Amino acid sequence: MNPQAPRLYGLPKVHKEDSSSDFNLVKIHKKRRVIYSSESENSSGVSPTEPLTPDEKPPNEEAETPKSLRALRDLLDNLQMRASMFIHCSVPKIYYGARTHKQLQQVVKEFRRTAYCGDARMSILSSRDYSCIREFDKSLYKTKNDMCKECVPKKTETHSKCLYFNNKTALCHDTLPAAFDLEDLVSAGQHLKACPYYAARTMASSADIVFCPYNYLIDPFIRNSMSIDLRDEIVILDEAHNIEDICRDAATFTVTRDHVHSALQELEQLSQYAYANQDIMADVLCIIRALTNWDDWFKNQTQFVIDLPLRNGEATHTLEVEFFAETLKNHNIGREQSQVLKEHTLRIEHAIACTKSKRVDSYLSKDIQNEFISILGKEVKNNILDEIKKAIYFGILFDSTPDISHVDQMSYVIRYVHIEGDDVEVKESFLGFFPIAGKTAVELTENILTQLEVITWTHIYGLGYDNAATMAGVHGGVQAIAKEHNP
């Protein structure tokens, strides 16, 4: 053991300076005392050869500490613990995905109207096609992406050819409004001469909510390039029924026979330098064999389109899935020939098997949703009835209206006094409506009594209704029958 290694001797200690002169005057050692093993004895007389563990307290220390200081120390410990909990928990970021920037514009508009706007920082991601503000010369570059990749500095370079890139930090949360859409971002970028594309990416890393098109969340390549990690974050997808198509698009790519030809050409050139490329030759030959199979496949499909009419220079023929798979197999294109394809198909088969064996409850069917609504409705009604029962005395108001299908619906409202501590409040609670089974006073009274089953009829102190004879009649109306129950 290192002889100079420090040892800890107990908790902070409180010493009375002079108990006879001033009992309240105390001195606190802020840090634990550190003793090196070379010292023979510490000042408190505890032998350094018998160190206390940090949890042990020297005898009588608690008794020496005034009660108020012990309370203060406990409070500080508590605060320290809470602060460390706060530091270690992070609030998840919200990613809001929509199909188009037009839809995102609407969402940002709504976000602007919420109470969170200003406290929650936002950013909006888009492609360079939308947010690059540098002049684009089609004769020099195919796309804005190509232009940007050439302008921004590579890892080894320090200077950018794009002045907007150099000034990108000018566009930030401090220079933008609390809620901004893509148009706002681009026009602020033009005004400040700062790149909106890179500024939005930088702001996204510190934002609480990030708005972006779907593919920024779905496509793993875009996620990687934009440094988006969705683990432990919240993802909201607007109009999520589009997701299947978006996923399919993200996993789809087009291969033409021209692509295959140019790849074969390049690989064959490479294979001529077998000695220089000996470490990759086996892979090159394997890919050449696979691409030759693909070329044969394309050649054999020509028969299906050769006689078809051309539209925009193209003829289309759709193959049945089974037939398509069969043709690939006939040309040695399949999972037996490709390890990557094999792994993918195994993963898909596994996912399908899991989905079949595991029933995933979504609770989204209309029946279940209606059941939820009915359960919640009953709960709310029971709470109101409990309040009414507590109030003991109450008045009832009934009135009927025909609905769109000409069925008379009776609505009923209870009026009662709600007392909570010193607060006294007259409440009117709408309990619902029900179709009337009959129109005579007896039938109406029966209906009303059924609805009030849990409320004692004798506690009704008032009845409210319109002037219809069946309700208001003093001899045979509901009023008269009610009086029989509660004179």
Ligand code: SF4
């Ligand atoms: S840095 Fe920004 S403004 Fe400059 S080319 Fe790239 S995307 Fe366009």
